[in-house]
Amino acid sequence: MADLSRAHAEAFLEMMSAERGAAANTLASYERDLEDLANFLSTRRTGLTAASSADLTDYLAHLARQGFAASSQARRLSAMRQFYRFLYTEGLREDDPTGILDAPKKQRGLPKILSEAEVSRLLARAAEEASATDGSIGERIGRLRMLALLELLYATGMRVSELVSLPAKVLDQEGRFLMIRGKGNKERLVPLSRSAIAAMAAYGRTRAEAISAGREAESAWLFPSAGKQGYLPRQVFARDLKGLAARAGIRTSAISPHVLRHAFASHLLQNGADLRVVQELLGHSDISTTQIYTHVLEERLREVVEMHHPLAKATKNPD
Numbered sequence: 001m002a003d004l005s006r007a008h009a010e011a012f013l014e015m016m017s018a019e020r021g022a023a024a025n026t027l028a029s030y031e032r033d034l035e036d037l038a039n040f041l042s043t044r045r046t047g048l049t050a051a052s053s054a055d056l057t058d059y060l061a062h063l064a065r066q067g068f069a070a071s072s073q074a075r076r077l078s079a080m081r082q083f084y085r086f087l088y089t090e091g092l093r094e095d096d097p098t099g100i101l102d103a104p105k106k107q108r109g110l111p112k113i114l115s116e117a118e119v120s121r122l123l124a125r126a127a128e129e130a131s132a133t134d135g136s137i138g139e140r141i142g143r144l145r146m147l148a149l150l151e152l153l154y155a156t157g158m159r160v161s162e163l164v165s166l167p168a169k170v171l172d173q174e175g176r177f178l179m180i181r182g183k184g185n186k187e188r189l190v191p192l193s194r195s196a197i198a199a200m201a202a203y204g205r206t207r208a209e210a211i212s213a214g215r216e217a218e219s220a221w222l223f224p225s226a227g228k229q230g231y232l233p234r235q236v237f238a239r240d241l242k243g244l245a246a247r248a249g250i251r252t253s254a255i256s257p258h259v260l261r262h263a264f265a266s267h268l269l270q271n272g273a274d275l276r277v278v279q280e281l282l283g284h285s286d287i288s289t290t291q292i293y294t295h296v297l298e299e300r301l302r303e304v305v306e307m308h309h310p311l312a313k314a315t316k317n318p319d
Contacts, residue, residue: 005048009034012086033079049087053097056080060104073104113262116270118250119154123195125248126150130202137210144203145223145232146240151196153257156180157264157282158190160257164232166222171204182283190281265293 013031016022022030038048040059046052063073080098087093114122130147133140153163162180170178176192192200200222210216217224221231238257245255265278279290 005038005050008049008087008092009038009083011090012083015086016082029075030079030083033076034083037076037080048083049092051097053100056097056101060101064104070104077101077103113266114250114254114259116267119260119263119267122245122248122250122255123147123150123154126244127199129244129247130199137206137213137215141203141206141210141216144199144206146244148196148199148203149223149237150241150244150260151193151199152178153260154264155193155196156190157261157268157278158182159261159283160234160237162283163257164223164234164237165229168220168222168224170222171200180283184285186283186285188280188283262293265290269293 009031012034013027016030017027034048037051037056037059040062041047041051041055044055044058046055060073060077063076068076077098080101081096084093084096084098088096126143126147130143132143135143149163152158152166153160156178158180159182162182176194176197177189178192179187179189181187204222207216211218219230223232224230225232225236227233234257241257241260242252242255245252261282265282268278268281269275275290275293276287278293279287282290284290
């Protein structure tokens with residue numbers, strides 16, 4: 001570092017340690033980041049203290065060209081912001097050159113999903129366990145509850161918070177549609193599969209029998225719990241779902257209630273559903289949120305082209 005820049009950097013690190021109690025690892029990270037920035041700036045014949053916004057923008061572009069991930073670039077930018085804010089606050093600069101810099105955009109990761117075969121295996125295992133008649137009434141209800149939860153989640157793609165907080169009165173409805181109250185208290189109508197209706201009815205009948213026998217308490221919730229909310233905590237459902245996945249031979253790291261919501265959306269698109277329809281079913285207010293699933297459509301289109309385009313066929317079957 002240039003002499004003055006080095007002194008200012010050392011003063012900044014001392015302030016971070018003394019006033020903000022930064023850990024040793026954090027201080028070492030800041031020091032490395034500022035050292036790397038200083039080395040870059042030296043090639044432009046300037047130093048840390050005198051760097052302009054354009055210099056710093058070029059540095060971030062340099063990091064991108066070097067293959068740094070957006071998260072790593074963002075960490076470097078955070079160190080720069082704090083350093084130049086310190087210089088401005090201490091009167092060592094008249095401006096903050098990081099004020100107009102944009103944070104590097106992180107690529108939105110594709111959602112984890114299960115294949116249709118894996119979902120079928122999961123549902124089959126849940127149905128097999130739900131059909132067992134051994135154990136206490138509470139255990140039987142627990143197995144039927146899991147099947148009902150899974151069938152409803154995969155049939156509707158509802159959020160886990162919407163699922164576990166369904167009111168008990170949904171058992172009284174007729175027809176193949178369910179009204180869900182989602183984010184912002186907005187309501188949407190979603191269709192139910194026949195298997196979801198059957199699973200929900202079997203669970204409801206067994207609970208009603210237990211309530212009549214005095215073995216279960218009545219509740220306003222479809223999936224009641226003794227907790228303060230009164231309904232099944234989503235963490236409990238997630239834990240039990242991982243247990244079921246393990247018994248079905250599915251990696252537990254690959255499964256969660258949200259993964260099943262992703263599977264619902266992706267499998268609909270794979271089978272020809274319109275993106276706008278999926279948006280409505282998921283309860284997304286903005287189509288851009290649903291567009292994360294377009295990778296599924298792109299893959300499907302690629303397969304269609306490879307299967308039906310005459311040039312693709314000629315490539316596969318050269319004479």
